[in-house]
Amino acid sequence: MPELPEVETVRRSLHDAMAGRRVAAVEILDTRVRRRPTALALDVLAGRVVTRVRRRGKWLLADTDGAIVWIMHLRMSGQVRLGDSPAASPHLRAIAYLDGGTVVSYLDQRRFGEWFVLAAGEAGAFEARIGPDADTITAAQLRRALAGRTGALKAALCNQTIVGGVGNIYSDEALWRAGLRWDRPAGSLDAAETRRLAAALRTVLRRAIAAGGTSARDKLYLRADGEPGWFAVELEVYQREGEPCSRCATPIARQRFGASATRYCPTCQR
DNA sequence: CAATTGACCTGCAGGC
DNA sequence: TGCCTGCAGGTCAATT
Numbered sequence: 112m113p114e115l116p117e118v119e120t121v122r123r124s125l126h127d128a129m130a131g132r133r134v135a136a137v138e139i140l141d142t143r144v145r146r147r148p149t150a151l152a153l154d155v156l157a158g159r160v161v162t163r164v165r166r167r168g169k170w171l172l173a174d175t176d177g178a179i180v181w182i183m184h185l186r187m188s189g190q191v192r193l194g195d196s197p198a199a200s201p202h203l204r205a206i207a208y209l210d211g212g213t214v215v216s217y218l219d220q221r222r223f224g225e226w227f228v229l230a231a232g233e234a235g236a237f238e239a240r241i242g243p244d245a246d247t248i249t250a251a252q253l254r255r256a257l258a259g260r261t262g263a264l265k266a267a268l269c270n271q272t273i274v275g276g277v278g279n280i281y282s283d284e285a286l287w288r289a290g291l292r293w294d295r296p297a298g299s300l301d302a303a304e305t306r307r308l309a310a311a312l313r314t315v316l317r318r319a320i321a322a323g324g325t326s327a328r329d330k331l332y333l334r335a336d337g338e339p340g341w342f343a344v345e346l347e348v349y350q351r352e353g354e355p356c357s358r359c360a361t362p363i364a365r366q367r368f369g370a371s372a373t374r375y376c377p378t379c380q381r
Numbered sequence: 382c383a384a385t386t387g388a389c390c391t392g393c394a395g396g397c
Numbered sequence: 398t399g400c401c402t403g404c405a406g407g408t409c410a411a412t413t
Contacts, residue, residue, distance in 0.1 A: 261384080262385085
């Protein structure tokens with residue numbers, strides 16, 4: 112599932128392909144990709160030059176001249192493909208044609224993802240709601256973010272207004288690396304635990320970016336060139352329930368967490 | 382304000 | 398073979 116490392120991997124490809132290029136046309140095949148009522152029509156992108164592609168949390172933001180920001184979210188199953196023609200896929204939802212011949216295809220099996228456009232001022236307010244990015248978060252930022260919270264630590268990490276970019280895979284991985292249980296009250300961490308968790312987040316996310324992200328068994332995430340990311344071989348708990356913990360050999364446990372599941376070591380996460 | 386829960390959506394695995 | 402159920406989970410709206 113696309114989280115920060117997967118979105119960052121896609122961002123780098125999009126930036127390389129799009130920065131400095133003019134958008135010739137945008138074609139929407141499934142109108143559900145643009146479901147925000149206050150967003151501008153995607154047609155306003157035609158004729159604009161993309162100046163850069165940024166990321167905040169799991170959101171992709173393409174700045175264009177004319178103070179227009181093209182915002183994308185992959186949600187569960189969104190994928191981007193770059194090529195010289197639209198991708199051949201039953202899940203093709205939207206297409207952007209760039210001057211020079213590059214075609215950006217947006218695929219989305221589960222139709223949760225979004226493409227929409229905001230004026231720059233609106234985009235600034237939108238970005239301001241996102242917490243500090245987890246790949247660069249400091250212990251002081253994390254302490255402020257978690258202070259006073261009584262809900263589960265994992266829920267806080269996955270809440271994008273508290274920390275940006277973390278979802279189910281990397282919250283499980285960072286909590287394992289920091290030796291912390293997912294159901295600790297978020298505000299109960301002491302200074303050493305907070306430092307450990309901030310360091311674990313940075314390390315796990317940076318290593319995952321270096322590997323091009325995690326392509327899980329279902330292959331719902333692939334890079335923009337259609338190739339998988341290779342971080343799955345470094346996973347310690349996600350997709351490893353029942354296997355021995357690499358630190359203490361206790362079988363990795365699994366519990367329900369909201370609409371999904373959490374995996375952890377019941378012995379060395381406290 | 383903070384926490385919790387359901388809705389959204391599709392494809393696949395597993396059970397009978 | 399085929400139907401049914403459960404599961405995967407990011408974000409937002411509604412509720413407590």
